[in-house]
Amino acid sequence: MPLPFLTADRSFEAADDIALPHDDRARWRRPYRPGPWRVGAAALWLLLASFxxxxxxxxxxxxxxxxxxxxxxxxxxxxxAALRLLRMGVWVSARGLRHVDFLVTRTVPWKRIVAVRTVQTPVRWLGLPRTVQGQALVLVRQDRAAEESAPLLTTHNLDFLGRVSAFDRAADTIEAWAAEYRRG
Structure with missing residues (x-):
């Protein structure tokens, strides 16, 4: 028995000339979805807030x-605090790269970025002091080329724990943004 509601409706994909509001490259966007650990922690904080x-x-x-x-x-x-937890992460736009932490937000213009690359390194597990071997996306800036900066994303943070393929997609997307805007 065919179930028509389970098949994909591709009629909206035919109209490629329609620009959606989120296709604006000047707008800040997170090139990946928040992970289940981040969403779950924020949900628990909002549950606490309701009580x-x-x-x-x-x-x-x-x-x-x-x-x-x-x-x-x-x-x-x-x-x-719960909303700020959901906002944390890496955001990109045509103006630069923005790293949003819980208390601090840093924005670096593309012209000051030397490289964005994935490295194999010990990373913190869920932001705790315990470190495990994993991958991290690091940012190399012009003014701090010799220094090792804090990782932008890791395979063991709230967004990518247990989702290595999602980390790879997000890292590749951010690296592509950096390559495109450093050239231009």
Missing amino acids: VLFGAVIIALTASPASAGVVFALALLVIV
């Missing part, structure tokens, strides 16, 4: 509004 918000409502109904405001502010802080 804290519920507690803020209970406190507002039974206690002073000032204490409810403190708990509400704590819930907002947890929500912001």
